[in-house]
Amino acid sequence: MQNSKLDRTFFERPVLEVAPELLGKILVRKTDQGIISGKIVETEAYVGEEDLACHARNGKTERNKVMYGAAGHIYIYLIYGMYYNFNIVTAKEHVPEAVLIRALEPVGGIEFARENLRNFGRVRSDKDFMKGPGKLCAALNLDKTFYDEDITDSDRVWVEDPFLCHSDRLRRATSGGISFFNKFKIETSKRIGIDYADIYRDKLWRFTIKDNKFVSQ
DNA sequence: ACATGGATTCGCT
DNA sequence: GCGAATCCATGTT
Helix, strand or coil, X not given: CCCCECCHHHHCCCHHHHHHHCCCCEEEEECCCCEEEEEEEEEEEEECCCCCCCHHHHCCCCCCHXXXXXXXXXXXXXXXXXEEEEEEEEXXXXXXXXEEEEEEEEEECHHHHHHHHHHCCCCCCCCCCCECHHHHHHHCXXXXXXXXXXXXXXXXXXXXXXXXXXXXXXXXXXXXXXXXXXXXXXXXXXXXCCCCCHHHHHCCCEEEECXXXXXXX
């Protein structure tokens, strides 16, 4: 099998290039239960210290320091005391950019994902269970132990390009009626939940697959 | 030390 | 459409 895992060169570019290109890629999570995976259908770009919606807006802190490091590392944080949000760091070192993964179209390990959600505190929905940044973290059992993990060199979470992937596992998944090879259109819109961010609230830095029913909202 | 509020989700009105 | 759940990083005293 050829290596279809996205490498550091993919992430080591400006976040406004990486965020839309992640659409259609497969986020894969290997757990004790088995493999859980989903197609990325919604992302948001957070664009450095200047972007008043970005956690780096006030400079480097204990929480956001990973954003200043190498591309491909994971920035995950607790929000509202009960959910995690999962980001991948982009750009060169010292440039604090990241992509928030906001929704997945379920691909594999769907029963494991349901189980994780039912076991998780407030998230009880067992449909649309990867729709929304907090829910997809619960579904994939992603927590703070993933902080700073290198997604290009991890054995428990990575991103695959389905156009390059010839593994039996993904072929099986794609034979279930979900086609990865359909062309799709990318829509841009305003980012969710950042009304405090002055002029940056209106930037069209949310990227979604047009008409995909697993996009949030 | 302390107060604040958030890149969310759900359930009820 | 709105309030609650629930925690801790961050900014302020």
